[in-house]
Amino acid sequence: MEFSSQLLENAVAEIAQLPGIGKRSALRLALHLLKQPEAHTQRLATALTAFRKEIKFCEQCHNLSDAPRCEICSNPARDKSLLCVVEDIRDVMAIESTSQFKGYYHVLGGLISPMDGIGPQDLTLDSLIRKIDSGDVQEVIFALSATMEADTTNFYMYKLLGKFPVKLSTIARGIAVGEELEYTDEVTLARSINTRLPYEKSIQQ
């Protein structure tokens, strides 16, 4: 692309560094900003800078937080015997939106992925062990996605935490609510048959 303006070219190049945004979309976004009042761009730039500069990780659960300790960890009313291990803040938000979990979280900050050069040492596993070692936790729930990397991470944690007197569980995998059996992939269907549960248990929910 040949730009008539260096300023535009710089802006487009920077926007296009974001994942999933190509040069053409970046140009469209830059031209959009130009049609908006200047204050709009200023607000965007300030919000990004402030976020990147001032955001903290909760010292307890490693979730993103404005304070040294996040709101969930600061809430003494939650159940400290339950610890839910998740990949990142999006999973905390997803689980919180169900209002079904009253324990605390532990954010790993990633998943073990040799392909991407992410090993166990890049996750917050040391802090997880310290937390479990301190004794309050009775059950650790692995709430990771259903991907290969998540399975690897689950297994690693399973081995790592096996020596502690805590119950280790993972969230159920099976047919999503509303989904038709016919269109469910075999692996999911096989799992859901192998991990079947007593009917009475399924209607308690």
Added chain:
Amino acid sequence: MEFSSQLLENAVAEIAQLPGIGKRSALRLALHLLKQPEAHTQRLATALTAFRKEIKFCEQCHNLSDAPRCEICSNPARDKSLLCVVEDIRDVMAIESTSQFKGYYHVLGGLISPMDGIGPQDLTLDSLIRKIDSGDVQEVIFALSATMEADTTNFYMYKLLGKFPVKLSTIARGIAVGEELEYTDEVTLARSINTRLPYEKSIQQ
């Protein structure tokens, strides 16, 4: 969405104001920035602010430019008898990349679109008339997209410029190079039949 951080929420809200980016994508982009060095976000913010604040419109063609007059308009070697009217900078870039046009441009800054509240007064038509009135231009080429708004704008300009002793032409519409006749829509095909041209002319290109 329930955020654990106001800083994150602000950043996501601002990013999500951009066209085509929803809250979920905005969150993904914000978390991406967090994984990059802080300087990265700083560069992005600076590039956006500088672009929005310092960019100029060329006093001649109204294209985006860093200087009061853009590079194309500052080039005396181009053909001043030819004036190509386009919607915005993307079209200038597209036509320049073909290296086929050696005249000057005139950027309208939009298309007439009553649905979006954009009327002739919002385009750079006064300046276009002044330019043509000054006498150097011999042919005005309407190089707009093939949309309803573009057709309306073409027709408006045709009426507006009819009184000047200049040739008015529009870029050809028809089957794109490499396209199969069978899959061409009827409107395009009908136009390409009605605006057929002598074979010798088509092989001169």
